[in-house]
Amino acid sequence: MQLLILDALNLIRRLYAVQESRQQDEAATLAATEAALGHAAGRLLERFAPSHVVAVFDGAPQGFRHRLYPGYKAGRAPMPAPLAAHLDRLQQVLWQLGIDALLSDTDEADDLVATLASTLARRGLATTIVSTDRGFCQLLGPHTRLWDHFSQRWLDEAHVQQHYGLQPVQLVDYWALTGVSGSQIKGVPGIGPKRARSLLQQFDNLDRLLACEPVGKEQQAVHHHKHDALLARQLVRLVDDIELGFNLKELRYRPSTKGP
DSSP: OEEEEEHHHHHHHHHHHHHTTTTTSSHHEEEEEEEEHHHHHHHHHHOOOSSSEEEEOOOOOOOHHHOOOOOTTOOOOOHHHHHHTTHHHHHHHHTTTTTTEOSSSSEEEEEHHHHHHHHHHHHHEEEEEEESSGGGGOOBBEEEEEETTTTTTTOOHHHHHHHHHSOOOGHHHHHHHHHHHTTEEEEEEEEEHHHHHHHHHHHHHHHHHHHHHHOHHHHHHHHHTTTHHHHHHHSOOOOOOOOOOSEEEEOOOOGGOOOO
8 A cells, every 4th residue: 555645735736825826816826727737636546556645635714722822823825715715626626636634623633643644653554645735745754755746855864964964853842942943843942953852862852851960051941941942843743643534545646536
């Protein structure tokens, strides 16, 4: 089994942004986005030849992270209204290629992706996630890989090592220390990428760091802001055990069953 997961809104919003800069009006932009989505999805199906495929959409405007931390993703630019109104049509474009959509009223798309990938990984089965979101790097392992369609490259363990100087398993604790500005998640004040990397290279993970008597101002800062770090970790860690309510066999790729 080889599952291909499209991070649908990540893909669509980037395609839309490209077409918006090229087209004269909104109708032309949406039509061009449809065509670009069909082309991109077709290329991905051809490249990866999956046995199973799904496009995961974000259907939950307010999930558990907003309840834990009301500032979560505050200030993030909303999806352009014309594009939001056109999503049903874009789902149809994917459906015509044999790609069904998955979304939830209660769970974020990232957690649905994590649950699908982790479920297969526990069974020793392969998943390819298509997204530019480095948050998915925390899922990397022998059975889970991440493809950046726009840069045409793997965001793999070598990328994580080069970009962060860490292993994928350490990324959640890294973001717990540094915070994630794009999601308005605060980490530990005064702990930036370089210091977070140094601390994790020394202690391996946040729990071991917090279990040790603090030495130096960086360690003291982490201990002083322990609750901020633990909250940030809870916010950045993807949930991988959602009850999906369907059988993975339903995601089998059957292009011949779909029609225009």
